[in-house]
Amino acid sequence: xxxxxxxxKAVIDNNVQRLVNQSPLLxxxxxxxxxxxxxxxxxxxxxxxPQLIQYYNIQHEEASVVEExxxxxxxxxxxxxxxxxxxxxxxxxxxxxxxxxKEIPYNVKKKIDILNLTVIQQLLNIFSYLQEENHRPHxxxxxxxxxxxxxxxxxxxxxxxxxxxxxxxxxxxxxxxxLSDKExxxxxxxxxxxxxxxxxxKLNEWISEVSNSTITVLFQKxxxxxxxxxxxxxxxxxxxxxxxxxxxxxxxxxxxxKQPLLSIRQFTEMIQQMREAxxxxxxxxxxxxxx
Numbered sequence: 001x002x003x004x005x006x007x008x009k010a011v012i013d014n015n016v017q018r019l020v021n022q023s024p025l026l027x028x029x030x031x032x033x034x035x036x037x038x039x040x041x042x043x044x045x046x047x048x049x050p051q052l053i054q055y056y057n058i059q060h061e062e063a064s065v066v067e068e069x070x071x072x073x074x075x076x077x078x079x080x081x082x083x084x085x086x087x088x089x090x091x092x093x094x095x096x097x098x099x100x101x102k103e104i105p106y107n108v109k110k111k112i113d114i115l116n117l118t119v120i121q122q123l124l125n126i127f128s129y130l131q132e133e134n135h136r137p138h139x140x141x142x143x144x145x146x147x148x149x150x151x152x153x154x155x156x157x158x159x160x161x162x163x164x165x166x167x168x169x170x171x172x173x174x175x176x177x178x179l180s181d182k183e184x185x186x187x188x189x190x191x192x193x194x195x196x197x198x199x200x201x202k203l204n205e206w207i208s209e210v211s212n213s214t215i216t217v218l219f220q221k222x223x224x225x226x227x228x229x230x231x232x233x234x235x236x237x238x239x240x241x242x243x244x245x246x247x248x249x250x251x252x253x254x255x256x257x258k259q260p261l262l263s264i265r266q267f268t269e270m271i272q273q274m275r276e277a278x279x280x281x282x283x284x285x286x287x288x289x290x291x
Contacts, residue, residue, distance in 0.1 A: 001043050005037070007050040007052075070104060109285070111282045115280060125146065127264055129144070144176070155196060158191060159195075180200050205225075214256060215264055216253055247281065
């Protein structure tokens with residue numbers, strides 16, 4: 001509405017660095033103006049006047065805003081016409097928590113860095129392991145315990161515990177060597193021996209692919225053969241997770257187009273540098289809660 005634009009202008013005009021407040025520029029362009037005019041004929045002449053409310057702190061402000069929305073809900077007002085504009089995206093987390101406690105439906109778009117998401121972190125850990133093992137055998141042993149717990153591999157945590165204990169008692173025995181020893185595995189009476197054998201077979205194939213395939217091909221093989229894609233498709237958040245994995249795959253393709261000979265070592269180092277420099281691979285996620 002025009003009243004909202006006028007109220008906003010009254011605040012913005014205090015910024016002395018704006019072009020319209022620069023005397024030299026006004027001498028050259030006397031008619032320079034930043035006054036906005038409402039154009040929507042439905043609401044431009046609304047009589048609703050903006051209210052300026054001062055709060056003790058941010059927490060007080062958040063609670064008050066949610067309380068006002070709660071009152072509107074009790075009055076039967078259409079909450080689709082209610083919007084909250086906040087200063088920082090991080091502030092939305094507190095507001096969402098309060099809305100959920102009040103059982104108030106909401107819809108919010110958040111920019112998410114996929115490098116901080118579990119599914120991408122798992123893929124990157126697998127890539128790191130493959131790079132280390134391809135560079136120097138058994139140098140990636142420290143990654144295996146965590147990787148075996150990834151749900152899409154279908155390995156029982158009890159089986160992992162038995163293998164860990166066995167390798168711990170035999171300090172000269174490496175995990176990768178023992179995982180390829182079918183007789184040794186059978187002696188542990190594992191719950192799901194086939195999943196362990198399958199896991200070791202896939203790792204062995206992927207390590208070989210590091211020197212024989214591009215990163216894009218390796219990514220596709222890991223995604224499909226690890227059953228991660230099946231896990232994503234069966235997830236309650238499959239639409240979101242598909243968007244995440246597709247975005248990451250597109251990023252890999254983009255980097256390979258820039259550097260056709262990009263190695264997995266260079267790629268993992270690049271990801272590490274991006275993290276250190278706070279460079280993200282961001283996508284928008286719509287978070288909502290219905291009545």
